[in-house]
């Protein structure tokens with residue numbers, strides 16, 4: 617058995633299967649299987665690649681022994697014989713576990729992306745810090761007051777505010793509007809009365825970018841102080857991403873509680889507020905809501921979509937309303953909102969804002985859809 621260091625963050629373990637133990641093939645040089653191991657926060661992933669497409673039954677048996685020693689709880693029906701590559705995920709205690717969720721996959725990919733950006737001359741962390749120190753970040757619209765204003769604010773029965781999302785694609789739906797012009801779409805949202813424009817900047821699953829967000833900001837800039845705030849909708853785990861957001865024109869960022877330890881959440885929350893950006897803190901259950909409130913979040917979004925299995929339960933937001941009723945917290949319902957009835961229910965329950973992505977991106981007439989969705993008066 618050989619152990620060697622591969623690319624950063626990977627350990628490559630070569631298993632030389634000994635000829636003496638391969639009864640039907642002992643005269644030939646034994647094939648070599650490669651086991652690559654990648655380690656995330658909670659899991660160890662083994663990927664076994666066969667040296668050849670065809671592998672003798674006794675060699676398969678050998679490999680099963682090796683795997684059973686390394687991962688005693690692998691499923692009995694693991695496809696060792698038929699596949700040329702087998703992946704086994706083990707938790708830190710050595711038990712075989714479920715494959716990574718989409719959130720874990722996105723997190724792992726984003727860590728690589730951020731590492732690459734940090735290493736690039738011109739976007740190294742110290743350079744972003746220097747730009748911030750020089751005051752080069754554009755002016756901000758504060759999130760809380762902005763969320764309290766919408767076209768119905770002055771009416772007798774003010775409606776909720778809208779966070780309107782630019783969403784080209786998603787892990788659950790695939791392509792939604794891959795060729796959208798984010799600047800034009802943002803102007804439509806702004807002119808219809810959106811308080812916030814949410815821009816997904818994740819490239820692999822959502823086909824977004826920081827350029828999208830920058831162009832959104834540039835497009836709505838001429839609207840002046842009445843412009844919507846810009847939200848960087850991202851999978852944030854590092855101050856670096858918040859600095860990037862600020863320099864590229866965001867007024868606020870998303871912090872997903874499920875992705876962060878409490879220490880990380882508190883640190884990133886403080887950093888964001890320090891740059892003038894009150895973040896939107898996303899939760900999916902009561903425990904996460906307690907964590908968001910513990911760091912002092914003033915804008916909390918309840919995601920109706922479970923980011924692990926994509927299921928959408930519109931009652932998720934409703935179930936958490938009471939936790940913030942007596943507090944100085946703005947509550948936003950995120951995901952799954954399709955029509956005026958969803959919004960009416962949330963309004964009655966005391967929800968302050970809704971974040972809408974897919975149904976806005978698919979609307980035939982965006983402006984009419986927004987006015988009907990929020991029951992806003994005609995401008």
Ligand SMILES: O=C(O)c1ccccc1NCC(=O)[C@H](O)[C@H](O)COP(=O)(O)O
Nearest residue numbers: 786787788923950951952953972973974
């Ligand atoms: O939308 C997804 O499939 C998704 C999967 C995994 C992580 C995040 C995901 N979406 C991000 C969002 O939070 C939504 O884009 C946002 O709440 C709008 O949702 P919707 O109105 O249902 O498009």
